[in-house]
Amino acid sequence: MKSIGEKTTKNVLVLFSILLSMQFWSYIPYLKIDGLPPKLAGLLFAIYIVILFIYRKISINDTTGIVRIVKWTIVTIFISFIPAYIEWNQSVISTVKASIVLSYGLFLFLVLHKWQYSTKALMSILTFLSVVWVILEIGQQFTYPTFWFSGRFLQNNSVNERMGIWRFYIWGVDIVMISFSYWLFRCIDLTKKTNKNMAKSVLIAILLMAGLLCYGSRKHIFATLAILAYSVLTVKGKRKYVYVCIALLLLLFLFETFFAGYAEMSERANEAQGEGEDFIRYISAQYFLFDFSNSPLYPLWGAGLEGEGSLLKGQLERLADYGLYQADVGIIGYYSKFGLLGVSAIVWYIYIFLRNWKFIDKWFKYFFIMKMFLIIFDFWAIWSVGMMAYAVFLYMLDQNIKKNKAILK
Template sequence: MYSRNSRITSKWVYNFIVFTILIGSIRLWSFVYIPDRVFDFFEFAIVFITIFLLANKWSKLKRKDLLFRKNVKYFILIPLISSFGAYFYHKQEFYWSLIELRIIFFWLFYFLLHAYDISESKIIKLTVKIGVIWALINIIQQFTFPFYLFRIDAGAGGEDSIDAFIREGLLRFRISGQQYGMFLVFFSFYHFLKTRKKILILYVIIGLLGFYYYGTRQFLFGILIGLVICAFLVRGSSFHFSLLFLLIGGGLLIYNMDLLFGSLIKKSNEQLSSEDYIRFLSADFYLNQFWPKDDWFSRFIGNGQSQNLSLYGKEMNSINSDLKFFSSDVGIIGGYSKFGVFYVANVLWSNLKGIFYTYKLQSRRYLILFFVYALMLLLLSEYYANAAVIPFYCIIFYLVDKANEQAKSKI
C-alpha cells in the first residue's frame, strides 16, 4: 500500500512540475502584474530543476529509442557555439551570451518527459487546457479594454493608450502561448472528424476566435490551411464527413470573407504593394548585410544571441529602433543570422523527420500538422530558441516518440 501511494504521490509531483514548467515558460500568459525579472529568475530555476531531476535518470535515457535525441542536442549545442560569433564579431563577453542563452536548456524538458514517462493523456489534456485559456484571454480582453491582465508589451503610444493596442481593427495583446492554441484547434478538429463529438467543434471555434483576435495574419491563415490538410488525414466515412464539413465551412467563410478578414486582407495588400515593405528589407539585411566582411566562417557559427546590456545588445537595439529591422520578423533568416547554417539545417531536419514518422502512424496522425505548419511559416516565424515555445515542441516530439513506440510494439 505504501509503495503504491508513494508512486501515486511521485507521479502527482512530476505532473505538477511539468505544469509549472509550461506555465512558467509562457510567463503565465504574459501576466502584467508579475515583473519580467521574476520570470527571468524563474527561467533559471526551471533550468536547474530540470538538470537536477535528470541527473539520476540519464542512464535510463540511453536505453530509449528517441527519434529526436540528436536534434534536441543540436538545438542546445549550436546556439552555445554561436556565442563565439557574438564574442569575435560583436565583442560580447561569453557570460552575457550564457545569460541570454539560458532558455535553450529548456530543450532538456524533452528528456525529462521521457525520463519520468509522463502520461501522454495527461500532457495532452494539459496542453489543450493551456490553449483554451490562451484563446479565452484573447477573446475576453477584446471586450474588457481598457481593463486587461495579460499583455507582452506596450508598443507605441503609451502603456494604456488605444494606439498602443489597436491594429487592423483589433486590440492586440500578443500574449504568449499561441502554440498551445494551435494544438487546441488541430487536436480538437482531428478528433471531431473521427468521433463527431459536438464539444470538440466548440473547442475548435474557441481556438479560431482566439487566433482571430490575436490579430496576426500568418498564424490565422496557417491554421486555416492546417484545417484543410487535417481533413485528408482521416479515413473511411470520417473522410467523406470531413470533405462535407469543409465544403460547408469553406462556403460560409467565403460568403463572410469581407466581414471577417476584409481589414486584414486590405492591410496585407497595402504592405505587399509597398516598395519598401519592411519585412523584405529586414530579410535582405539579416541574410546578406549583417555579417563580418569577407568572413565566410561566420555563416557557420552565426552572429550569436545579443544581450541587451552588452555592446552587441545596444547595437541590436539601435538597429531595431532606427531601421525597424527585427530578426524575429523574418523567421528562419533571423535564426540563420544568429546561429548559422547548421541551425537552419537542424530546423529543417527536425520538421522533415517529424513529417516522415507521423505520416506513417495509424494513430495521432494530427501530429503531422505541427511540422507542416512550422515549415509553411518558416520564413515568417520560427521559435526553436524561444523560451515560450521550446517546451511545446518538446511535447510534440515526445508524443511522436510515444506513438512510434506503440506502432513498433504492434508489429
C-alpha cells in the same frame, strides 16, 4: 501515497514550466512584468539538471533520432558564445544566461524522457493552458480598454486593432496550435478510440480555432484555415462529404464575418510596409542573410545570442527602430543568431519527420504542416515559448513514432 505525491510533483513541474514559457499568459500591465524572468528560467534549468543527475542511470531509448536532434540543438545554442564573444565582445556568462532562457524547454524534453511522462497527461496540460489562453484572448475583447494580459503592452504601450478585433498578442499561440491540431483530429477521426465524446471534441476544437482567428495574425489565420481544409480533404469514408459541407459552411460564415475587415487590414499593412523590394520582411531577410555581419564566422556560427546590455543587443534594438527584426523573418532570423550549425538541427528534424511520415498520427502532421507554413514568418525557435512548444511536441512525436512502429511490427 508516495507514487501519487511523486506524480503530482511531476505534473506541477511540467505545468509550471510551460506556464512560465508563456510568461503566465504574458505581461500583466499593472505589475509591469517585462519578459521571461531569467532567474526563474535559471531555477527551472537547475532543477532539470538535478533531475537528470538523479535519473542518470536510466538510459534514453533514441530509436527515432529525435533525442539527438534535441541535444544538437542545445549545443548549437550554447556555443553561440563563440561568435558573440569574438565579434561583439559579449561576455560568455551573458550568452549562457540568454541560452538558458531560450533553451530550458529542451532540457524539459530530456526530463520527460527520463520520467517516461504520460503523453496523455501532457496533452491535458496543454489543453488546459490553451483553453485559458483563448478565454483571455476573447474575454478581453469585451472588457477593453480594461485588460489584464498582453504581449505588446510594454513594447509600444498600445494594443493594435485588426479586423475589428483587439490584438493583445498573448504569448503561447504555439501551444494553442498543438492543442487545436489534437482536438481537430479528435473531431475528424471516426475510430471508437478517439470518438467517445464527439460533442466535447467539437466544442474544444471550435473554441481553440476561434482563439487562433481572434489572435488577429494574417499568417496564423491562413495556417489555421489551411489545416482545416487539409484535415477535411484527407478524411476517408462516406462521412467525408458531411465534413466538407460543414467546413464550407464554416468558411462561408468566416468570409461574411471577417473578410471585409481582413481585406482592409491587408491593404493597410501593404501601404505601411510597401510592396515588392520595399516589402519590410523582404528587406529584413536580405539584411540578416547578407549584411548583418561581415565576419567569416557568420555563415556557419551566426552572430550569437544577444545578452542583456551587450553591443549585440544594442545593435538589434537600433535595427528594430527601422523595422528590421530577426523574429519577422523566421528561420532566416534564426540563421542570423546561430548560423548554418543552428539551422542544421531544424533541417534534421524535418528530415526525421518526413522519413517517419507513415508512422506518425495525423494530428502531428497538422501541427507540422502549420509550422512549415509559418517557418519563414514566425519561426518557433526564436522565442522561449516556441522552443518549449517545440520540445513538448518533439517528446510526444518521439513516443508516437515508437508506438506506431511497435504496432506495425
